[in-house]
Amino acid sequence: MTRADCIIENGRVLTMDEDKPDAEAVAIADGRILAVGSTADMRDLAGPDTRRIDAQGATVMPGLVEAHLHLFAGAFGLRLLQLDGVRGLPALRDRLQRYAKDNPDETLLICKQADYNLFGDGIATTRQMLDEALAERPAIFIAPDHHTAWANTAALKKAGILSGLDTPTGSEVVMGEDGFATGELRENGAFDPVMELRSSGGREGLGLAGLEPAFPPTPAQRAEDIAVVKEGLKLCASYGFTSLHNMDGNRYQLELLREIEEAGDLICRTDIPFHLTPSKAIDSLAEAEVLRAEFASDRLSSRRVKMFMDGVIDSSTAVLVDDYADRAGWRGELLHSPERFRSAAIEADRRGFQIAVHAIGDGAIRNTLDGFEAAQRANGKRDSRHRIEHVELLNPRDLPRFRDLGVVASMQPSHPPGAMDFPLQPWLSRVGEARWPWAFPLDALRAQGTPIAFASDWPVADLDPMRSVKAAMMRRAWKEGDPHNASTLLQSLHAYTAGGAFAGHEDHRLGRLAPGLLADIVVMDRDLQAQSAEEIGQARAAMTFSEGVLTWEA
Template sequence: MHLHGATDSEAVRRKLAEGAARLSGAGLMVAQGPGYALFDGRVPRLLLDTIMPDRPLALVADDHHTVWANTRALEQAGVLHGRETSDGHEVVMGDDGLANGTLLEPEAYAPVLSLSGYYRAMQGLAVGTEPDPAPTAAQRAGDLESLARGLAHANAHGVTSIVNMDGNLYTLDLLDQLRAEGRLTARVRVPFHFLPEMDEAELERASEMHARWNDEWLASGFVKLFMDGVIESNTAFMKADYPGRPGWRAHGRFPAERFARLATEIDRRGLQIAVHSIGDAATARVLDGYAAARRANGDSGLRHRIEHIELIDPADIPRLAELGVIASMQPMHVPGTGFPLQPAQGAIPPERWPDSYPVRRLKDAGVAIALASDWPVTDISVMRGFHAAVTRQSWCAEQADPRLTLAEALSGYTMGGAFAERTDTIKGSLTPGKLADVVILDGEIEAMDPGVLDRVAVRRTICGGRTVYKRP
C-alpha cells in the first residue's frame, strides 16, 4: 500500500489501519512512500512500534534505498541485534545496542522484506538472483497478475516502452508468458543485475539472458550495477564530506580497479552497462571504468549509461560527451518537484547547488540525454515529468536556468530513450516504417502554458498498432 500524502505519524497510523483492515493476517505489512522527515529526531523502530506493535511492519522509502521496520519485523528477520553487511549497506544500530529500525540498502533490508512476497518482486533489484525456492503455481499466477497490472498502469500514462532497472530470468520468463497470452502491452527491456559480491563468471547469465531475449518486444542485453546509494540517506558517494558529518563521504560499492575490469569484460561481451551513480565521486569512478573499457576494446558503440547523476564535478561533464555516455535523468527526482526539498538539498553544500541535478548543463555540453520516471521511485506520469522538466526553478542566483524546453523534454522521453537503448532506428519518433507506438493526448501541448502540462491526460495509448489503453 502507499502512504503518499501522509506527512505525520497520525496520518501514517490512519492509512496503515485502513490497509490492515483490507489485508488481514499476521504477516509482514509493507507500505511505500513515507518521507525521511517522518523520522526526524525519532528512533524509527520505536515510532513504528507505537503505530503497529503487534504485526511486523516495513515502510519502504520512495527511493527504495531505505526501509524502516518495527521491532516485530526486525525480530522475525533476525536483524534486531544487527547484521554484517558490505560497505554502503547498513543496519543502523541505536544507543541501546539494538537496531534502530533504519535499514540502508538491500543487504540490510533484504531479510525483512523476505518475510513477504514483496521481496520476490524485488529480488532482481536486491540480490540479482532467481527465486529460491521456486514460486508455487499460485505465487507465479499472482506475480503474473501483478505484472499485468503494472503494464496497464504504465499504458494509462502513455508508456509504450519500459527499460526496467532490475530483474532476472524469472522476470523475463513471466513477461514472455504474458506475451504468449496476448497480454504484453508494452515493450520491455530487463537487465542482469551484477552485485559486488558476485564473481565475474556470473556475467555468463547476462549473456544467456541476452541470447534468449533480444527482439522488439522483450530484450535484455545490458548489465545493471549500483555504484552508490542516495543523497537523502547520505549513502551517495561524494568527493567532499557531507554537511554536518566530518569525514563521511559514503563509499563506492565497487573499487575503481574492479569496476574497470568489469566494465571492460561486459563491454567485450557486447552488453550495454547501466550504472546507478548519484554522487560526484561515484560518477567519476564510473567514467574512469568506461574509459578503461574503451582503451581495451575500442569504441564498441554500446552507448553505456549512467543513471541519475545528481551531483557532478564540472570537470567530468565533457568526459560524458567524449565517451558517448548516455545521461539517464529523472526530472521528478529534483527536490522540490517530485521529491520534497529536504533532506536532499540540505545534504548538498550550497556552493555545489549549481552542480546538482545538472540535466540542463549536460544537454548544453552535448551529452546525450534520456529522460525517464524511475517509477515506482517517483510518479510514472510522463506529463508530470514534462511539467517538472520545463518549470524547474533555480535554487540560487549562481545556478543558471535549469529548465529544458518542451521540445527538449519531448525528445528526452522519446528519441532520447530510444537512442539510449539503441532502438532509435525503429522507434522513438512518428516516422513512416517505424513501430506503431503512438500516444494521443487530450490537448495540444505545444500551445499550452507549461504550468498546466501536468493536467494533460492521456486519451489513447497504442503499442504495436494495438490500442492498449483508452480513456473511459
C-alpha cells in the same frame, strides 16, 4: 498504392524528426508509419476500410519510452500500503491501523513511499515513533528511493536485529546511543532480515536483487506474477508508453514476459537487463550472453548489463568526491571497488553489452566514467551508448567526459528535491550549498550535446510522464544565481521519446514519426503546446498505439 490501415488526422503532430518537425496527420499501414503530413495529404491514402481518427487538435507524438523503471516492483507495490502525502502521527496511525485490520494474516506490514520527514521536517524517524502508530505487529516503512527503510520495534525484534547487525559494504543498521537499533535501515543488506518476515515470499521485490526466486514458484504464484506484470503493462500503456527499459531483472521475469508475449499481451516492448551485483563473479557475464541470445524477439530483449555503483544521498550511501556537508570524514562506500568495476566494464563491453550504472554521487559517477574509459581503451571505441542512471551530483571536472566517452545521461525530472514529490531535506543539507550548482546538471550536459533520456524510476517516483514533464519545466534553482536546469516542453518530450529510443539503441525504428518507422504513437487528450506549465501535469494519453495496434484508449 498502399492504403492506410489507420489515419490520425487534425492533430498537432510533434514528429521529433528534425527534417519535418510538425504535421497534422499520420498514416499507418502494416504496423509502420506510411506517411506524415497535412490532413489533406492523407486523403489519397484512405481506402474503404481505413480507420479515421480525429485528434481534434490534440498533440500526436511518438510513443513514449520509459527509460528507467522497475515494472514488477511498481505493479506489485500498488497492492501494498502507499504512504504518499502522509505526514505526522495521526495520519500515519489512521492509515496503518486500517491497513493492518484489512490484512490480518500478513506477517509483515509493508508500507511504501514513506517520507524521510514522516514525522516533521528534520525529525529523524525512530522505531519508538513508529510504535506509537502500531506496536503489536511487525511493520516496515520503505522510502520512495528504496534505499532506506524504517522498522518498528516488533519487526526489529522478530528479525533479530534490535541489537544490531554486521552488514555488507554500503549497508547499515543505524544504532542509537542506548546500544539498540534506532529503526533506520540503510540499503538492502540492512533491511533484508526484516523483509524475510513477510508472508509474500518476497514477490514484491521480484528481480530487484538480480537473483532468481529462492524457491521455484508454484503454478498459482506464477499465474499471480503474470497478472501483476500485465497490470503494470496496462498502466504503462495508459500513460502513452510503448517501450520500457526495466532496470532490474532475472531469467524468471523474462520467462513471465515471454509467456505474456506468446499470448499476444506484451503491449509494451520491454528490455530486461542482466544485473551484475557485487556478489556475482565477473565471469557470470556468460549468463548474460545466454539471456541475450534466448530472449531476442522484436518485443522482448535482454541487451544490457545493469550495475549499482552507490546508494542515495538521502541515506548518506551515495559516494561523493568530498565529504558530506553534514558528516565530516564520510564520503560513502563504493559497491564495486574501482578495480573490479573497471574489469567488469571492460568485459561487458568486450561482449558487446550496453552498460547501465546507477551512480548518484559525484564520486560514484567519476568511478563509473573511469570504468567506461578503461573499456574504451581496452576494446576500442564503438557506439556503446553506455549509460549513467540518475546523475544527481556531478563534479565539473567530469562533465566533458560524458561527451568524450559518448555516455548517455538517463535522468528523472521527478527526483530533484522540491521539483515534484521529494522533500528538500535531507538532500540539500547533505550535499551542501557549494555543490548545489552541479546537482541534476541538465543545462551543462545539454550544452555540450550529451544525449538525455527521461524516466520516472517507478515505483521510486510517480510513473505519470506528464507530471515529470511539468516538474522538468518548472524546476527552479535552490539559490539565486545557480542554474535552474529547467527544460522546455519540447526538450522534455524529446527526452521521453527520441531520447529514450536513442538510449535504448532503438532510434533506427522508434522515437520519431517518419515514414518506415514503427507506428508507436500516442494521441494526447489535449494540445500540450497550448497548456501552461502548471496545466501540463493534468494531461493524459487518449490513445496509445504500438506498431499500429491500439493498446490503450481512455
